[in-house]
Amino acid sequence: MYSYYQNGGKNMDTAEKELLFSLSKAYDLYHFMLMLMPEVTHFAFESIEQREQVNRFAHREENISHRFVDNKFVEQLDVNHQLKEFRENQKLTWRNHNTYLKNLYADIQASDAYKEYMEAEEVGYAEDRELWRRLYKTVIMKDERIDEILEDMSLYWNDDREIVDTFVLKTIKRFDLKRGAKQDLLPEYKDEEDREYAVRLFRNAILNELAYRDLIMQSLRNWEFDRLAFMDVIIMQVAMAEVMTFPNIPTSVTINEYVEIAKLYSTGRSGGYINGIIDNVVKRLKAEGKILKE
Numbered sequence: 038m039y040s041y042y043q044n045g046g047k048n049m050d051t052a053e054k055e056l057l058f059s060l061s062k063a064y065d066l067y068h069f070m071l072m073l074m075p076e077v078t079h080f081a082f083e084s085i086e087q088r089e090q091v092n093r094f095a096h097r098e099e100n101i102s103h104r105f106v107d108n109k110f111v112e113q114l115d116v117n118h119q120l121k122e123f124r125e126n127q128k129l130t131w132r133n134h135n136t137y138l139k140n141l142y143a144d145i146q147a148s149d150a151y152k153e154y155m156e157a158e159e160v161g162y163a164e165d166r167e168l169w170r171r172l173y174k175t176v177i178m179k180d181e182r183i184d185e186i187l188e189d190m191s192l193y194w195n196d197d198r199e200i201v202d203t204f205v206l207k208t209i210k211r212f213d214l215k216r217g218a219k220q221d222l223l224p225e226y227k228d229e230e231d232r233e234y235a236v237r238l239f240r241n242a243i244l245n246e247l248a249y250r251d252l253i254m255q256s257l258r259n260w261e262f263d264r265l266a267f268m269d270v271i272i273m274q275v276a277m278a279e280v281m282t283f284p285n286i287p288t289s290v291t292i293n294e295y296v297e298i299a300k301l302y303s304t305g306r307s308g309g310y311i312n313g314i315i316d317n318v319v320k321r322l323k324a325e326g327k328i329l330k331e
Contacts, residue, residue, distance in 0.1 A: 038242060038271045049243060056239055057232075062193035064225040066201045068123040071208065071222070073177065074169055075115035076131040077145070080138040082106040104155055109214065110166040116218045134186055144176050162214045170209045178202050196301075234283070242278035249277035256317040268303045269311060276315050280328065288319045288328070 041052040085101055092099050114120065124130070131138060145151050150171035154160065160168075177183070187194040204223050212220055226232040242249070253273050257265075276295040280288055292315050299307040322328045 038239065038275055039268065041243065042267075042271070046243075049240065052243075053236055053239060056235060059193050060235060061225065062191060063197040063201060065123075065127065065129075066187070066191075066194050066197050067204050067223070068120060068127075069129055070177075070198075070201055070205050071114065071120055072124065072129070073131055073141075074173070075111050077138050077141050078106055078108065078111045078115075080135070081142050084142065102155060104160065105151070108165045108168065109162045110169055110209075110212060113212065113214065113217065113220065117220055117222065118218050119222045121218075129190075137182060137186060140182070141176070141180065144180070145172055148172065148176050150175060166209060166212055170206060173202075173205060173209065237282060238275065238278055241282045242275045245278065245281070246274060249274045249281075252277060252318050252322075253314060256314045256321070266303055266307065269299065269307050272299050272303065272307070273311055273315060276311075277318065280315075280319060280322075284328075292316060292319070 040055065041049070044052075085103065085106060088099070088101055091097075148171075150168060154164065154168045157164065184198065187198060208223055211223075250270065253270070272295055276291055279286060279291045279295075292312060295315065296308040296312045299311045319328070
């Protein structure tokens with residue numbers, strides 16, 4: 038929405054294509070983050086091989102465990118048909134960031150999840166999968182170094198990592214050894230209705246711009262509309278589009294979502310008064326019988 042208005046608000050079809058393209062790039066990021074687990078494992082395997090080679094030359098005996106690199110979940114993920122197709126088509130790799138892989142592997146080895154896994158008497162597929170769920174949640178998701186890498190790779194990935202990380206965690210939990218390389222990854226859209234939601238929300242927010250902004254203006258108290266931050270206006274405009282266009286979404290859910298969006302994309306105070314304004318509009322519309330949902 039912001040990009041549409043910044044570009045003069047003249048071509049909605051082009052803006053819709055850009056919207057869908059940006060969503061497809063988020064799906065690319067989902068695959069790329071899944072690739073990180075096999076690639077850091079490959080790095081670990083090469084590190085172990087180098088240590089073993091040095092030990093052989095030095096005639097030194099050292100028992101180096103291969104448990105981490107023999108992880109069955111990662112083996113299954115690495116040969117996954119969908120991930121393999123993505124890797125071949127997109128030509129993306131973490132191997133261009135070997136220093137990062139080295140540092141990540143060190144962080145993994147220092148983690149409680151890794152130590153407990155390596156010290157366990159026995160591990161099976163369930164433990165292999167749980168290890169990576171824990172590592173992803175406690176190490177990878179908290180690693181801010183990844184943000185710098187992603188920003189350099191794609192402008193579209195700046196804001197997508199947080200939601201993509203939740204999809205990766207869901208994917209890890211869904212993996213079943215019996216599915217082998219044919220294990221399904223999450224689809225880009227849940228269904229066609231899910232895809233249509235984005236386009237309908239965008240189109241309705243623009244087509245009804247004047248009506249939604251008028252509703253917002255009526256709820257302002259001691260504040261002129263043109264003094265509102267432009268980003269706040271857009272956020273409230275889209276929130277109103279969701280309220281009016283999707284009766285199956287509770288208004289409380291809509292308000293909470295757009296308050297969170299305001300915290301991310303606007304000022305520190307925006308969430309509070311956006312909450313107040315949209316809540317006021319919704320109450321007035323309900324009283325007038327123009328919306329019936331809760």
